[in-house]
Amino acid sequence: MYDDINYETREGIATITIDRPEKYNAFTANTVAELNEAIRTADEDDGVYAIVLTGAGDGFCTGADVDSMPDWDEMSKEEYAGFLWGVQNVVRQLRTIPTPSVAAVNGPAVGAGCDFALACDMRYVAPSAFFREGFVRVGLIPGDGGGWLLPRLVGESKAREYLLTGKDIDAEAAEEMGLVVDVAEDTVAAATAMAEDIRDLPRLAVQQTKQLIDPQRSFEDYSERAIEYQWNCVNDPEHHAAVDAFGTAEKPDYDREYS
Missing domain, CATH: 3.90.226.10 (2-enoyl-CoA Hydratase; Chain A, domain 1)
Structure with a gap:
């Protein structure tokens, strides 16, 4: 290529x-x-x-x-x-x-x-x-x-x-x-x-955390975006898988296919 x-x-x-x-x-x-x-x-x-x-x-x-x-x-x-x-x-x-x-x-x-x-x-x-x-x-x-x-x-x-x-x-x-x-x-x-x-972490949470980091963003802008991003994560299946595995010896089952 x-x-x-x-x-x-x-x-x-x-x-x-x-x-x-x-x-x-x-x-x-x-x-x-x-x-x-x-x-x-x-x-x-x-x-x-x-x-x-x-x-x-x-x-x-x-x-x-x-x-x-x-x-x-x-x-x-x-x-x-x-x-x-x-x-x-x-x-x-x-x-x-x-x-x-x-x-x-x-x-x-x-x-x-x-x-x-x-x-x-x-x-x-x-x-x-x-x-x-x-x-x-x-x-x-x-x-x-x-x-x-x-x-x-x-x-x-x-x-x-x-x-x-x-x-x-x-x-x-x-x-x-x-x-x-x-x-x-x-x-x-x-x-x-x-x-x-x-x-090995929930993908959406990682990506939206990256998008949230901005040294020049005002706190109000940060807070508004955080509500939207948190809501996205709350409804993400990988969040539920991570919560289910939290505190156990099991790894979360994210049902993924890797390239």
Whole structure:
């Protein structure tokens, strides 16, 4: 199906791997198109309950592959906007789809690659890996979402430090500031274990909890949405199965089929 990524589903988990290890998984326009398609495919698959996003080899994603990018001088503003929209849409999808996502940051996550990781619901990072919003180092702004995401994850002051300098966030610092769940030698195994934990919970409750989390939402808006979402969950068969199994040694019977 794909040239630049691998897409695999197993026991309800979709694993999307950017597969350009010779370039530390730097992306081309084709890679971006395939990522968008794979995320959409996973979210639309009723047998997928969580997504793991990672990179092949020693890198997570080091942003755009400058050797394969178009000549910006020959592009119109509209053409450039179309390309950038596609990159932003990877972030947009990961943020807005109901299906939860976990990033396994096995190596450098740079530029838009950093933003892909930040857009996931949770992150695990390898001891030698790092995050870098390095746009200012090459005379650019964080146009893929980092200037919006990072302040919400680590606070405005720390975000300004890294966005305005392009400094690396190493694994230790990422853990200290709560940017990652944990530092792990095998990030894919750790991310998959978390995805399995999510998978084994009532699906609707997980998805609507994700949709309810928004740092900028007013309490009144939160409360109104919570009534609607709670009502949906109260009438969900998986809620009843979970309640029936609560306090027993039995696992809830959700009557599922996994992709």
